[in-house]
Amino acid sequence: MATAARRPVPPKAPTTLDPASTVASHALLTGPHRITVRARAVLHPYARIMAGGGPVDIGEGCIIWEKALVGCGDSKITEGEEEDARGVRLGPNVVIETGAVVEAREVGEGSMIESFARVGVGARIGKYCKILSYANIPAHTELPDYTVVDGRNFRRKDKTMANQPLVREIRAANHAKQVKGLQALIPSNLVKWQ
Amino acid sequence: MATQFPYTYYSCPCINPTDSTLPEQDDTFDPSSPRAAFSLYPLEHLLYCTECHQVRCPRCTAEEVVCWYCPSCLFEVPSSTVRSEGNQCTRSCYNCPQCTAPLAVNPLDPPESTSETLTGPFILTCPYCTWSSLDIDLKFDKPNNITGQLSGSKRPEPSTPVDTPDPDLSRASSPKPDPKTRDEVFTALNAFYKNQITHDVDAPGHAFAEQAFSSPHSISRLLNLYSTGKKLKRQRPKPMSEALTPADGLVLFDPESELDTIKRTAAGGWEGTLGGDKAAINTEARFVDDARPVASLLRTKRAKRCRACRTLLSRPEPKISTTRYKIRVVAGSNVPRVGLRPLGAKARATAVSGLGGLGAEVPSLKPLLPSHFVLTLTNPLFDAVKVTLATARDTTGPVKARVTILCPAFEVGANTDVWDEALARDGGGGSQGGGGVPEAGKVWERGRNWVGVVVEVVPAGDAVRGEVLEIAVFVRVEYEAGGDLDGAGKREVGFCNPIWSSG
Amino acid sequence: MSTRTTASRKVAKGEYIETDSGNKVSRRANISGTANITLGGKTVIMADVHLRGDLTRTSSSSSKPGADGKPSTSISIGRCTVVSTGTVVKPPMRMSRGVFTFYPLKIGDNVFIGPNCHIQAASISSHVHIGAHAVLQPFVMVRENVKILPHSVVPAGMIIPPNSVVAGRPARIVGEVGEGWGVVVPGGGGEGWVEGGDLRELVRSIR
Numbered sequence: 087m088a089t090a091a092r093r094p095v096p097p098k099a100p101t102t103l104d105p106a107s108t109v110a111s112h113a114l115l116t117g118p119h120r121i122t123v124r125a126r127a128v129l130h131p132y133a134r135i136m137a138g139g140g141p142v143d144i145g146e147g148c149i150i151w152e153k154a155l156v157g158c159g160d161s162k163i164t165e166g167e168e169e170d171a172r173g174v175r176l177g178p179n180v181v182i183e184t185g186a187v188v189e190a191r192e193v194g195e196g197s198m199i200e201s202f203a204r205v206g207v208g209a210r211i212g213k214y215c216k217i218l219s220y221a222n223i224p225a226h227t228e229l230p231d232y233t234v235v236d237g238r239n240f241r242r243k244d245k246t247m248a249n250q251p252l253v254r255e256i257r258a259a260n261h262a263k264q265v266k267g268l269q270a271l272i273p274s275n276l277v278k279w280q
Numbered sequence: 281m282a283t284q285f286p287y288t289y290y291s292c293p294c295i296n297p298t299d300s301t302l303p304e305q306d307d308t309f310d311p312s313s314p315r316a317a318f319s320l321y322p323l324e325h326l327l328y329c330t331e332c333h334q335v336r337c338p339r340c341t342a343e344e345v346v347c348w349y350c351p352s353c354l355f356e357v358p359s360s361t362v363r364s365e366g367n368q369c370t371r372s373c374y375n376c377p378q379c380t381a382p383l384a385v386n387p388l389d390p391p392e393s394t395s396e397t398l399t400g401p402f403i404l405t406c407p408y409c410t411w412s413s414l415d416i417d418l419k420f421d422k423p424n425n426i427t428g429q430l431s432g433s434k435r436p437e438p439s440t441p442v443d444t445p446d447p448d449l450s451r452a453s454s455p456k457p458d459p460k461t462r463d464e465v466f467t468a469l470n471a472f473y474k475n476q477i478t479h480d481v482d483a484p485g486h487a488f489a490e491q492a493f494s495s496p497h498s499i500s501r502l503l504n505l506y507s508t509g510k511k512l513k514r515q516r517p518k519p520m521s522e523a524l525t526p527a528d529g530l531v532l533f534d535p536e537s538e539l540d541t542i543k544r545t546a547a548g549g550w551e552g553t554l555g556g557d558k559a560a561i562n563t564e565a566r567f568v569d570d571a572r573p574v575a576s577l578l579r580t581k582r583a584k585r586c587r588a589c590r591t592l593l594s595r596p597e598p599k600i601s602t603t604r605y606k607i608r609v610v611a612g613s614n615v616p617r618v619g620l621r622p623l624g625a626k627a628r629a630t631a632v633s634g635l636g637g638l639g640a641e642v643p644s645l646k647p648l649l650p651s652h653f654v655l656t657l658t659n660p661l662f663d664a665v666k667v668t669l670a671t672a673r674d675t676t677g678p679v680k681a682r683v684t685i686l687c688p689a690f691e692v693g694a695n696t697d698v699w700d701e702a703l704a705r706d707g708g709g710g711s712q713g714g715g716g717v718p719e720a721g722k723v724w725e726r727g728r729n730w731v732g733v734v735v736e737v738v739p740a741g742d743a744v745r746g747e748v749l750e751i752a753v754f755v756r757v758e759y760e761a762g763g764d765l766d767g768a769g770k771r772e773v774g775f776c777n778p779i780w781s782s783g
Numbered sequence: 784m785s786t787r788t789t790a791s792r793k794v795a796k797g798e799y800i801e802t803d804s805g806n807k808v809s810r811r812a813n814i815s816g817t818a819n820i821t822l823g824g825k826t827v828i829m830a831d832v833h834l835r836g837d838l839t840r841t842s843s844s845s846s847k848p849g850a851d852g853k854p855s856t857s858i859s860i861g862r863c864t865v866v867s868t869g870t871v872v873k874p875p876m877r878m879s880r881g882v883f884t885f886y887p888l889k890i891g892d893n894v895f896i897g898p899n900c901h902i903q904a905a906s907i908s909s910h911v912h913i914g915a916h917a918v919l920q921p922f923v924m925v926r927e928n929v930k931i932l933p934h935s936v937v938p939a940g941m942i943i944p945p946n947s948v949v950a951g952r953p954a955r956i957v958g959e960v961g962e963g964w965g966v967v968v969p970g971g972g973g974e975g976w977v978e979g980g981d982l983r984e985l986v987r988s989i990r
Contacts, residue, residue, distance in 0.1 A: 112813075130813055132833060152813075152833050153871060184871045184901045201901045201918050216410055219901075219918045219936040220952060234410055236379065237936055237952030243551050245568075246405075246412040252388065253414070260878060267876070267883035271838055324977070325961030351944040351956060354926075381938035406940035407920065408953045579944060579956070594962045602929045603945045610963035618967050626939040660968040695968065729968070 099137045101122060103276045107144075108268070111275035117142075117157065119173065124148075128268045133182075139172020139207075145195075146178040147265050154182045154199075158189045172207060179261050183219075190223070194231065196257065203235075214247045214254065288618050289320035290611065292337035313676075326611035327593040329586040335611045336593060341584040348578045349600045352382050356600050357578055368575035373427035376406035377554075377571035383413075385423045404573055416569060427575065464538075476520055527755030540568065614759060616657045616667065616692065623652035623718065623734060645681070645739045645749065650720055653737060655685070655753070658730040659692040666691050666758040669733070671751060679749040680740035686720045686731040695729040796865050798830070799990060807989060819855060823862035823892065823969045832866050835873035838885045857885060861892035861909065863982040865989070869899040875921035886922075893965075897933065904937075908945075910965050912978040928964050928979055932957075963972055 096116035103109060106125040113129040115121050117137030118211040123129065124146045132152040135142050139158035150156060158172040174188060179194040182188055183203075194213035199205060203217040206225030213231040217223060220237040232248040235241050246253055319337060327336045334340075348357040352373035361370065374383045383404040399417040404426070405412040413419070420429045452528040525531040544567055545553060552568050565571045583595040587768050595607040659665055669688045675681050718724060718734035739749070799807040804824035812828045814820065816836030828834065839857040857874045866872060874888040888902070891909035897903060898915045904923040907913075911925050914933030919925070924942045932950035933938065943949055948958040965979035976984040 093377065112815075132813060152835070152873075156845075184873075185899075202916070218408065218952070220916075220934070236409060240555070242409065244410045245415045246410060250414055253412070256389070260883070263878065263881070263885040264876070267885075271885075322961070324963035324966070328964060330786070351947070352942055354942065354944060379938075379953050380955050382941050384940050408936075579947075584962075600944075605962070608962050610961075610966050612963045612966045612968065658968050 094138075098279070099135070101144075101279050103280060105276065107276070108272050108274040109276055109279055110272050111278050114152075115279050121157075124139075124178075126262075126265050126269070128272060130154075130268075130272065137173070141173045143173070144177040145176045145180060147261060148176050148180045148182070149177070149265065149268065151184045151186075151201075153185045155187045156182060174262045177213065179258065181261075187248055190227075196254070196261070214244065216244065244251075286620050287322065288620065290323055290326055290335065290615070290618075291316070292319045292321065292326065292340060293334050294319050294337060294340050313698060322608070323612050323615075326613040326615075327584060327586075328609045328611045329591055329593060330590065330609055330614075331589045331591045332586060334588075335615060336584075336586055340587050341593060342587050342590075343582040343584055346581040346583050346596055347598045347600070348580050350574045350576055351579045354600050362578065367578050369578065370427050370575075372424055373576040374404055374426060374573035375576050376409060376411050377565065377574055378411040378568075379406060379409040380574075381406050381408035382576065383573055385420070385426065386412075388414075388419065389424070389607075413573065416572060418572075430573075440777040465529050465531055468527065469523055470529075472523050472528040558704040613660045613750040616659050616665070616755065618753070618755070619658070620653050620735075621656070623654050623724075645679075645737060647739050647741045650736050650738045653735045654724055655735050656730055656732040657692055657755070660729075661759065662693050662694050662696055663759050664691055664694045667731070668756040668758075670756070671735075675749060675751055678747040681740040681749055681751075682740070683751050684736045685733060685753070686718055686736060687723050690723050690731055690733065692731045693727075693729045797990070805986075807986070816857065819857040821856055821859040823860060823864070825863045826860050827865045827986055827989050828868060829868045829870075829898075829989075831869045833871040833873070834866075835871070838874050838876070840884050840886065855889055858888050858890075860890045861894065863892055863986050864890055864894040864896075865982055865985060866896045866899075867898040867915075870896050870902065871900070872896075872902045875903045875905055877921065891927075892937070893980070895978065895982060895985075910979045928960055930960050930964075930978065942972065 096114075096274055097118065099115045099117045099119065099121045102120065104121045104123060104125040104127070107123045107127045108127075109115070109123060109129045110131040114134045115129075115137075116135070117139075118171070119137035119139070121135050121137050121139045122143045124143065124144060126146055127144045127148040127150075128251045129135070129144070129150050130152045133150040134153075134155045134157075135144070135150070136155065136157035136159050142157045144150070144156070146245070153268045156176065157174050174190060175192045176188075177193060177197070177257070178180075180193050181198045182200060183201040185202040186199045187204045187211055188199055189207045190209040191207075193199070193205070193211040194215065196213055197211050197215040197217070197230060199211075199217045199249035200219045200221075202219055203221045203223070204209060205217060205223040206227065208226040209223050210228045211217070211223070212229050215229055215232065216234045218234070221235045223229070223235065223237055229235070229241075230243075232244040233241055234244050248255070309750065318339060320404050321337050325338060327341060328334070329336050345359075346364050348354060348359060348367075350357060350369035350371065350373050352369060353371050355369075355371065357369070369742055372385060375381065376383055383406055385402050386405045387399070388401050388403050389399060389422055400421055400423070402421070402423045403413045403419055406764075418430075420426060422429065493727050520559075526532075548567055548569075554565055554568055581596045581600075584593045585591060586593055592607050594605055594611050597606055667690055669685050671685055673682060675683055718736070723731055724734045735751070737749070737751070797810055798811075801807050801977040802822070804822070806822040806826045806828070808814070808822075808828045809830040809832070811830035812832045812834070814828070814832075814834045814836065816834075816839065819836035819839050820834055822828070835856050839855050858872060860866070864879060872890075873889065874885040876883055876885045878884075886905060888904060889906045890896075890902075891907060891911070893909055894907055894911045894913070896913045897917065900913055900916065901918045902913075903921045904919040904925060905921075907919075907925040908927040908929075910927055911929045911931070913919070913931045914935070916934045917931050918936045919931075920937060920939035920941075922940045925931070925936045925937075926943060928946045929943050930948045931943075932948065933953070934952075935950045935954040936952040937943070937949060938953040941954065943954075943956070946960050946964070947956045948960055949955060950957045960979065965977060965981070967977045967980040976982055
């Protein structure tokens with residue numbers, strides 16, 4: 087990372103990495119708080135996890151693409167906030183695409199944050215949501231399950247996903263296969279971050 | 281079209297059609313006048329008529345369709361199909377009713393199935409906003425010929441009996457409510473009136489019965505219908521009547537359906553209704569449940585002719601896969617190209633500013649402080665040309681500035697022998713000048729077929745921050761008799777150049 | 784942003800590494816899976832560009848794909864193409880016969896890709912201009928002479944026909960490029976290239 091190289095090297099975060107997870111050696115895990123990466127999660131090269139304001143928990147089967155940023159860089163906590171308020175918890179099978187910035191408190195199962203979307207501090211994203219490219223979710227927003235937010239920040243309910251268990255099943259099965267395919271391609275370097 | 285900054289727009293002579301023969305009397309061109317927007321184009325959009333020796337903008341060209349094609353599957357559609365099926369793809373190209381993204385056909389196989397062949401059923405899904413045809417209870421048996429399958433199940437039975445499709449259209453008040461789509465109503469009305477008109481045409485076997493719509497005969501009849509009383513009309517042997525029954529395409533207001541609409545709006549709430557922009561692409565639907573996939577509209581390849589003399593200006597090859605032209609006379613190879621860059625920036629500054637941050641390389645103007653820019657003119661012609669520049673002393677528009685062109689008259693070399701410059705570049709700089717202090721009456725720099733002159737800009741004290749300064753420059757090009765039919769000629773190109781101004 | 788501002792020791796010996804065929808690859812570009820990437824010559828890869836050549840097609844039959852097999856091209860870029868700073872180029876992936884696999888991404892000649900784009904298209908033909916911050920979702924096919932305006936999001940699977948201008952989120956066809964698209968008059972102070980035209984001059988000027 088060219089930009090990172092010029093800055094003082096950020097401290098390596100304490101980590102709990104599942105042996106079945108894939109963390110590329112060029113991924114970046116920094117911050118004073120604990121970073122947990124669960125089974126079958128895939129962290130692409132140049133994905134950044136910053137546990138600056140609280141612990142970061144990457145759920146099972148999450149995929150975090152290059153240049154995505156999960157977590158808050160700074161540890162400043164505004165008044166009235168809990169100690170861990172700036173931590174991030176990603177549910178199972180969350181996909182964070184290239185260049186997205188996710189500072190949310192929680193992202194629910196199967197949600198997808200597309201490229202260059204931003205999710206503000208303290209936001210809670212429900213299950214099976216889809217935040218499209220360049221959408222901006224302001225801090226402390228709560229999105230119900232199955233919400234689709236488009237690039238103009240218009241919201242819509244994903245009726246297909248909500249009403250069709252079969253579609254959800256297909257989606258989960260495809261996601262599992264995708265994770266499997268990625269794990270075969272991306273060399274994991276857990277030792278570097280342990 | 282958003283173009284690279286700073287941009288140059290060229291004015292088409294149609295800005296001032298009456299004066300085109302007397303350009304000397306032209307008033308100062310005002311780029312900020314509302315009319316100017318219709319005649320200012322980037323160079324790439326302008327054609328050139330070699331007969332009229334004029335630039336031709338999209339307004340001054342007549343278009344002829346060479347072929348129709350679907351933008352999604354890139355298949356050519358014969359014009360007969362376009363006439364019969366309408367301006368839409370008849371294969372499987374559909375757009376999302378929610379967001380207009382092209383829909384994909386996906387199998388709805390259970391995830392355990394490992395069979396190589398997809399069995400279906402299939403659904404249309406939007407890869408962008410995740411809308412799918414399951415939202416409106418549509419499934420398909422085959423992944424291809426979606427149009428055929430859609431027309432088979434024209435109106436699927438709604439899942440709940442209260443879900444009456446098309447509340448937008450009031451139902452005909454016939455005993456059994458038979459909601460019609462807008463298309464059906466249109467077809468019925470069309471048939472009804474066409475029938476009337478064909479009956480109206482007195483001569484039996486009238487060859488142009490189809491086209492009788494626009495004949496003065498039928499127009500006067502229609503006018504009569506409205507001006508005189510209906511009673512009178514009825515007594516006539518061949519009366520022209522309005523559609524009276526639902527079969528004719530009459531749509532009556534139905535209070536019930538309006539109530540229904542209100543109920544559905546109340547029940548569905550904000551999420552249940554389509555937004556205004558979405559309703560525009562799906563004219564019949566008001567509710568999310570009614571939003572049906574929209575067949576992708578065809579696009580065309582068009583030939584363009586000069587409106588004045590009918591000369592063919594451009595004609596693309598009819599094949600979809602090729603982007604070549606049989607004929608293409610662009611303005612870019614007939615009028616000088618104009619560019620503007622800050623003085624002191626390297627010749628390639630424009631290139632780099634296009635790559636890095638926008639505006640990073642473009643200095644902002646400071647009120648009352650003179651800034652210098654280099655205006656370059658590149659000659660595409662194979663003859664040397666004499667150029668005279670003129671500009672209004674004070675610009676109009678949001679940013680007021682005083683503009684002076686330091687060297688308004690000069691000659692630009694011919695566009696010949698590319699090798700000269702290529703060799704010169706290796707030797708280190710094919711251009712002369714480009715150093716020292718800008719001086720009035722002197723060309724700043726000069727290349728084989730291009731010249732750069734310095735323009736001084738002094739913004740007024742009350743320059744608006746973050747606005748764009750546009751400078752109208754009047755260019756007069758004179759070229760010597762080249763022996764060919766061009767003869768000695770003059771050409772004027774008015775255009776404006778904008779510069780960033782952030783106070 | 785600017786490629787010229789940094790004065791670190793590394794950059795002092797030149798921002799770009801030039802190959803025999805004239806490709807200019809920034810020393811600060813992040814390229815993975817080099818063996819699976821082909822550059823046509825005179826192509827510029829700027830700083831902080833990510834080329835994900837490591838995401839190759841997995842052989843569908845065996846469960847152990849990729850690494851042991853011979854390298855297959857996953858990203859091929861033509862001649863005189865410019866990939867600007869911060870752009871991510873990665874092959875698209877989809878399900879094929881029950882396995883998720885990546886498909887090769889092909890970029891043609893004289894393509895300009897603006898800064899901070901995300902390209903996951905299936906193919907981009909020649910003389911295409913992609914503005915800054917554009918997103919091309921998986922399996923987008925861009926045909927010749929297309930202009931994608933900045934900040935557009937081209938939805939997955941969209942086919943952009945030749946000579947069109949697209950913009951929006953999701954992107955739609957909003958117009959056509961003029962007949963003069965890419966026509967450039969040789970010579971001229973710093974005007975040696977236009978959008979959609981021959982980018983040789985631009986490539987030459989980048990150093």
